[in-house]
Amino acid sequence: MPDPLSLEALEQIEAQHLLRNYARLPVAVASGADVWLHTVDGRRILDLLCGLGVTSLGHGHPNVTMAITEQAGTLLHASNLVHLEGPVRLAQRLAESSLGGGVLFQNSGAEANEAAIKLARRHKRGGEIVSLFRGFHGRTMGALSATPQESKQEPFAPLVPGFRAVPPTPEAVHAAVGDGTAAVLLETIQGESGVLPIDPDTLRAAREACDAHGALLIVDEVQSGMGRTGDMWSYEATGVVPDVITVAKALANGLPVGALVTGPHLLDVLQPGDHGSTFAGNPLVAAAAHAVLDVMQAPGFLERVRVAGDRFRAALEAVPGIASVRGRGLMLAAELDADAVGRHGSAGDLALRLVTEHDVWVNAPAPTTLRLLPPLTIGDAEIDEGVARIAAGIAAR
Numbered sequence: 346m347p348d349p350l351s352l353e354a355l356e357q358i359e360a361q362h363l364l365r366n367y368a369r370l371p372v373a374v375a376s377g378a379d380v381w382l383h384t385v386d387g388r389r390i391l392d393l394l395c396g397l398g399v400t401s402l403g404h405g406h407p408n409v410t411m412a413i414t415e416q417a418g419t420l421l422h423a424s425n426l427v428h429l430e431g432p433v434r435l436a437q438r439l440a441e442s443s444l445g446g447g448v449l450f451q452n453s454g455a456e457a458n459e460a461a462i463k464l465a466r467r468h469k470r471g472g473e474i475v476s477l478f479r480g481f482h483g484r485t486m487g488a489l490s491a492t493p494q495e496s497k498q499e500p501f502a503p504l505v506p507g508f509r510a511v512p513p514t515p516e517a518v519h520a521a522v523g524d525g526t527a528a529v530l531l532e533t534i535q536g537e538s539g540v541l542p543i544d545p546d547t548l549r550a551a552r553e554a555c556d557a558h559g560a561l562l563i564v565d566e567v568q569s570g571m572g573r574t575g576d577m578w579s580y581e582a583t584g585v586v587p588d589v590i591t592v593a594k595a596l597a598n599g600l601p602v603g604a605l606v607t608g609p610h611l612l613d614v615l616q617p618g619d620h621g622s623t624f625a626g627n628p629l630v631a632a633a634a635h636a637v638l639d640v641m642q643a644p645g646f647l648e649r650v651r652v653a654g655d656r657f658r659a660a661l662e663a664v665p666g667i668a669s670v671r672g673r674g675l676m677l678a679a680e681l682d683a684d685a686v687g688r689h690g691s692a693g694d695l696a697l698r699l700v701t702e703h704d705v706w707v708n709a710p711a712p713t714t715l716r717l718l719p720p721l722t723i724g725d726a727e728i729d730e731g732v733a734r735i736a737a738g739i740a741a742r
């Protein structure tokens with residue numbers, strides 16, 4: 346193999362040939378192994394972000410690699426015009442692990458939410474989609490219209506009509522949902538806005554209001570699902586059962602995938618021709634997802650996520666400069682104190698220093714917040730190492 350291109354060489358080509366859409370870190374990754382990313386210049390970075398909640402089993406998990414390799418030599422794609430055992434069995438497993446109804450595969454989180462929005466509109470024959478302030482559901486026009494964040498929406502107006510956003514309170518949800526509502530779409534813990542848990546009363550209010558008006562409760566489990574919170578699905582801990590969940594990020598440990606899963610009462614809403622996607626539910630991605638589920642459904646896996654989460658949280662809470670820690674399982678946010686923010690400028694500046702100078706990767710979803718989405722397979726020694734590196738980074742100024 347030729348030498349990998351340097352960071353500078355990559356930046357030069359990107360300046361010519363990539364649209365400016367992403368603000369990339371000055372880090373060029375060559376490979377990954379378990380909790381580590383290896384850069385082209387030979388650094389080893391402790392990955393506590395998992396490419397935004399995707400590689401939850403770490404990099405190069407042998408079961409996933411083997412499943413993909415084997416499937417690649419068997420069949421990559423044949424389309425949704427035929428029957429395919431891998432995707433069909435995956436649908437069965439996803440449904441049996443959650444709402445017990447039907448699955449529609451997509452290729453990303455945004456697409457899964459688009460499909461859920463279409464399902465809700467078909468179910469109600471129209472109707473409004475209600476979402477919560479600070480929620481995040483993706484960047485396609487429908488999902489974006491359900492993502493009430495000025496900076497993300499404003500440049501792309503006009504948005505899709507028929508969306509309404511309300512504060513995450515029981516009163517606001519009850520006031521917004523009526524007979525003209527098709528669905529309430531929400532996260533139980535708002536990930537992109539900084540790991541903000543939604544109050545259980547608000548979730549219950551959403552369930553009640555949807556029941557009262559024949560609307561669907563859609564829980565976006567794109568980030569919070571697949572074991573991230575210590576349950577397979579975050580709604581399990583809330584006592585509220587949705588009509589639909591949407592799934593993506595960690596489902597195939599890095600291959601692009603999305604899915605919606607419904608309760609049994611919604612199996613017949615979508616009819617042939619209503620929706621479609623050329624790549625969705627392809628056998629390669631399904632093979633990876635089966636391997637992921639095999640690992641996550643093994644006895645003790647989710648219990649270990651909870652134990653690891655408790656250890657991480659306790660260790661972070663003891664770090665000077667961290668005022669508080671929130672989240673569940675291994676979906677965590679550390680709130681910096683005013684002194685730490687003052688010394689570093691912002692959590693974003695600190696996160697940049699952590700990855701470039703302390704070889705540990707987390708991100709900053711808000712100016713005072715660090716977010717951690719570490720591999721669910723992370724060991725105690727790596728948790729301690731990660732916290733030590735974050736502490737060193739905070740103390741370095």
Ligand SMILES: *Cc1c(COP(=O)(O)O)cnc(C)c1O
Pocket residue numbers: 452453454455456458481482483484532536537565566567568569593594
């Ligand atoms: C990341 C995310 C999405 C969007 O997923 P994409 O695969 O980037 O389209 C939607 N909802 C939530 C909660 C997410 O965290």
